[in-house]
Amino acid sequence: MKTFFKFLQKLLKSISPKFLQDMMYTCEHVAYLLSQSDQLSLKQKFMLKLHQMICPPCQNVTKQIEIINSKTKLMTEVDLTPEQKLKIKKGHSDLLKKLSK
């Protein structure tokens, strides 16, 4: 299966027109775009997919970045403990005394 995909990639690369090959992104450019994936234009998304189809290292980088993104999402929610809530409440009343005239 892997050999078949490699063959397909080579074939795609060899039959793509010269102008398309010239337009192809480099791995460095792909890495940059992957880190800003929520702000890409349609053209950028298309060129990114095209590069990923023929570049196994960038396929791995894509997966790596996806894992980092998904793990980061788990860090977005903070459930406050009762002690932390108490700290906030106490801080609130201390500040109110300190700051108001």
Added chain:
Amino acid sequence: MNFSSDEFFERLLNREEAAINLLLESYNEQLFKVALKKNLSDDQAEEAVQSTWITFFEKIENFQRKSHIRTYLFGILINKIREIWRSNAKYTEDRQDYLENLYDDTGHYINKPKSPDNWLQSKQLAIIMNEEINKLPENQKMAFLLKEVDGEKTEDICKILDISSTNLGVLIYRAKNTLRVKIEKRLNG
């Protein structure tokens, strides 16, 4: 309540208790959570938040109201967090540039990145990620955490960090790819 109104701002300038209370109710917990998500301890988060409010009211007369009060408050908090990072050995930056020599002259990888299939099975991944986020250079770490963990808008992050959107893009690129390279090194050998 419209926090951007002249009337509310006037009440804050006069240190009116009800106005201050309203502002604290709206943002005190948010600020605390943001501080916690920057890997601060409870005490450090409390310290950062308290001194944010004090600085906010000390400098309120200088606040030109070009941005929303929330953005201004967050900007102060971010500086307080940076001060804590700098004073704490736990947050020592790793200054090595891991993206140097990653690509050849044509922009392709010199050492091909490996498949991360084993990453998800690793019980260490979350710990490693946390450690490596802590070691990122300060600007990259702050940009990464504000964008990816706090989910702040690009426009607001640029105001808070006083950088352009292009600059922010570069910081996020460098942060994510440094993390990627370092996690790969630790998990794929």
